[in-house]
Amino acid sequence: MGIDLIEAEVRALSVAGGEVVGVALTEGTMVTARAVVLATGTFLGGRIFRGVEREPGGRINERPATVLGEQLRSLQLPMGRLKTGTPPRLDGRTIDWGALEPQPSDSDPWRMSPMSTGPRLPQLACAITRTTNETHDIIRDGLATSPLFGGAIEGNGPRYCPSIEDKVHRFGDRDGHQVFLEPEGLDDHLVYPNGISTSLAVDVQDRLIRSIPGLRAARVAQYGYAVEYDYIDPRALNHQLALSAIPGVFCAGQLNGTTGYEEAAAQGIVAGLNAAALACDLAPMTVDRARGYMGVMIDDLVLQGISEPYRMLTARAEYRLALRADNAEARLSEWASGYDVLTPARLAHIRRRAEMRAAAKSGAIVHVEPDIIREVEEDHRYAPYLQRQAVEIERMRRDGGVKITSDGETLRTVPGLSLEMIERLEQAGPMTLDEASRVRGVTPAALAALWLHSRKRA
Numbered sequence: 001m002g003i004d005l006i007e008a009e010v011r012a013l014s015v016a017g018g019e020v021v022g023v024a025l026t027e028g029t030m031v032t033a034r035a036v037v038l039a040t041g042t043f044l045g046g047r048i049f050r051g052v053e054r055e056p057g058g059r060i061n062e063r064p065a066t067v068l069g070e071q072l073r074s075l076q077l078p079m080g081r082l083k084t085g086t087p088p089r090l091d092g093r094t095i096d097w098g099a100l101e102p103q104p105s106d107s108d109p110w111r112m113s114p115m116s117t118g119p120r121l122p123q124l125a126c127a128i129t130r131t132t133n134e135t136h137d138i139i140r141d142g143l144a145t146s147p148l149f150g151g152a153i154e155g156n157g158p159r160y161c162p163s164i165e166d167k168v169h170r171f172g173d174r175d176g177h178q179v180f181l182e183p184e185g186l187d188d189h190l191v192y193p194n195g196i197s198t199s200l201a202v203d204v205q206d207r208l209i210r211s212i213p214g215l216r217a218a219r220v221a222q223y224g225y226a227v228e229y230d231y232i233d234p235r236a237l238n239h240q241l242a243l244s245a246i247p248g249v250f251c252a253g254q255l256n257g258t259t260g261y262e263e264a265a266a267q268g269i270v271a272g273l274n275a276a277a278l279a280c281d282l283a284p285m286t287v288d289r290a291r292g293y294m295g296v297m298i299d300d301l302v303l304q305g306i307s308e309p310y311r312m313l314t315a316r317a318e319y320r321l322a323l324r325a326d327n328a329e330a331r332l333s334e335w336a337s338g339y340d341v342l343t344p345a346r347l348a349h350i351r352r353r354a355e356m357r358a359a360a361k362s363g364a365i366v367h368v369e370p371d372i373i374r375e376v377e378e379d380h381r382y383a384p385y386l387q388r389q390a391v392e393i394e395r396m397r398r399d400g401g402v403k404i405t406s407d408g409e410t411l412r413t414v415p416g417l418s419l420e421m422i423e424r425l426e427q428a429g430p431m432t433l434d435e436a437s438r439v440r441g442v443t444p445a446a447l448a449a450l451w452l453h454s455r456k457r458a
């Protein structure tokens with residue numbers, strides 16, 4: 001494959017003449033490179049919080065990348081702090097599964113890739129439970145030592161994955177919050193209680209777990225915690241995820257202010273391909289907003305920056321009728337083959353399916369794979385909307401001077417505007433669509449909603 005794996009800590013970027021020339025490892029070795037991809041996750045200046053406990057760490061029991069973080073700050077890169085958290089892990093053998101509502105896996109053997117043909121792994125069921133009023137009282141009593149509420153954590157956390165103490169504080173009227181109990185693996189007793197991420201003290205975590213139905217006798221195998229870390233303001237990057245200030249450095253993942261596995265993976269592809277293209281003197285690769293969600297995410301990141309960990313939500317895309325999971329292969333394959341990044345086997349596979357797609361479109365459906373028929377049906381169903389959307393986008397670009405409202409009450413009546421967008425617009429008070437487009441964090445999807453609203457009022 002031509003790939004050497006080296007397991008070591010990167011202490012510093014090596015920079016000469018303003019460009020990266022490699023990395024220095026902690027044990028003193030230099031690795032030379034024309035391009036470097038940084039993907040430090042939560043490790044850069046990582047600090048772990050739990051109750052009044054504090055310790056340096058990127059993840060529990062793993063050291064942070066302190067020296068590299070200091071170097072990046074000394075290079076005057078725009079950086080800030082964010083935080084994320086995780087729930088306690090439970091010993092699944094101590095959970096009363098019989099008392100809980102089971103959540104079996106999907107019966108449809110759907111796979112991420114149509115090229116996967118091997119046997120499926122056995123599927124495990126999850127279960128659902130809920131926090132109770134007793135849980136909420138325990139949490140409220142525990143807030144006194146919470147690093148989140150005591151001000152010890154400066155960084156903003158992910159709006160869409162709040163901690164359980166945040167949920168209880170912000171939505172005090174609810175009598176319960178749902179908790180999914182997810183087994184972590186086939187040969188692992190650990191269970192991930194999804195929905196109760198927390199950095200409360202360990203004794204509070206023990207009590208709150210035992211106040212939840214089905215968990216009265218549950219043993220906490222690993223306590224939850226919050227981790228605060230450095231990120232680079234993604235506006236310092238271009239659409240190839242290259243750092244403008246230091247040619248040759250690319251950044252991907254949580255370092256760029258995102259959170260989530262898929263977000264990190266998508267950026268890894270873009271940063272990795274572009275780093276390889278630079279090193280091999282090939283043309284760079286960018287994904288635009290109409291091509292895929294990764295294009296939407298990168299455009300949002302590099303143009304608007306972030307104020308909290310960014311998650312890729314479908315609502316952030318203005319072309320989401322075209323950006324469907326079922327048409328990903330047709331949408332991306334030919335384009336990707338133009339960058340010579342597909343194996344011959346994959347190319348043969350997609351060309352065979354392209355022929356089937358063409359046959360299905362022409363009405364000859366015999367022997368055509370069922371997922372292709374579903375895709376063609378969806379295309380057909382959405383065709384008029386897609387055409388209308390294309391016209392709307394074109395018109396919106398032309399009509400940037402259109403007057404809009406920034407009055408909160410009126411904004412709440414605009415269909416399609418999320419609470420996040422309303423907050424941002426209300427705060428900034430833009431007068432025109434063009435001004436709104438420069439408000440940090442306001443998405444093109446929100447602009448389209450504002451444009452439609454103002455046209456209707458006019």
Ligand SMILES: Cc1cc2nc3c(=O)[nH]c(=O)nc-3n(C[C@H](O)[C@H](O)[C@H](O)COP(=O)(O)OP(=O)(O)OC[C@H]3O[C@@H](n4cnc5c(N)ncnc54)[C@H](O)[C@@H]3O)c2cc1C
Pocket residue numbers: 008009010011039040041042043044058059065068084085086227252253254255258259260261262264
């Ligand atoms: C506790 C916790 C729970 C989470 N739960 C979920 C979840 O349920 N669902 C979800 O979608 N997302 C979840 N996330 C978010 C998700 O894990 C991250 O957004 C994603 O893994 C980030 O990927 P990454 O490649 O940027 O970084 P990571 O996956 O964190 O990888 C960073 C890697 O870089 C290495 N590294 C860092 N600095 C150096 C250095 N100087 N030298 C050498 N190596 C270095 C680290 O050792 C690590 O292996 C969670 C995150 C945390 C912290």
